[in-house]
Amino acid sequence: MAKVGEEFIEKIIMINRVTKVTKGGKKLRFSALVVVGDGKGKVGFGLGKAPEVPDAIRKAIEKAKKNLIEVPIVKGTIPHSIMSKFASTKILLKPAKSGTGVIAGGTVRAIMDAAGITDVVTKCIGSSNPHNLVKATFKALSQLQSLEYVAKKRGKTVEEILAQVRA
Numbered sequence: 001m002a003k004v005g006e007e008f009i010e011k012i013i014m015i016n017r018v019t020k021v022t023k024g025g026k027k028l029r030f031s032a033l034v035v036v037g038d039g040k041g042k043v044g045f046g047l048g049k050a051p052e053v054p055d056a057i058r059k060a061i062e063k064a065k066k067n068l069i070e071v072p073i074v075k076g077t078i079p080h081s082i083m084s085k086f087a088s089t090k091i092l093l094k095p096a097k098s099g100t101g102v103i104a105g106g107t108v109r110a111i112m113d114a115a116g117i118t119d120v121v122t123k124c125i126g127s128s129n130p131h132n133l134v135k136a137t138f139k140a141l142s143q144l145q146s147l148e149y150v151a152k153k154r155g156k157t158v159e160e161i162l163a164q165v166r167a
Contacts, residue, residue: 034060037114072146084140
């Protein structure tokens, strides 16, 4: 549940018209894929289906707020490179220098903007289906590890980890 006063960035990735053919005719419905984030490292996605577009978007936003993940951000970028796969979609995320901006397609760009990541280079390999791309990107973002987490896991300080990396 969202706390009172918490503002979320809402990005609509895709709205799809779905028709179900029945004995009595065609049933028209809409599905909406939405990403929400606070711009400070929390981001989530949701899929909503309803007979009307606004209802589908509202449902998707509610689901997205329930499925938020925490993304480690270091100076506006991600802490390390990562590649993730979902179905036939592969996504490569690489950290970038300050001032580079978000180099990504529309779907991944919306996720990065909602998460608050300002500098990143991405590459989509394989299928560019928005549903699979969103799931692959979220899989990659959830696997990112912050420097503090790695140091705690190894029982060392952040400075010792940085010294190992530089050596």
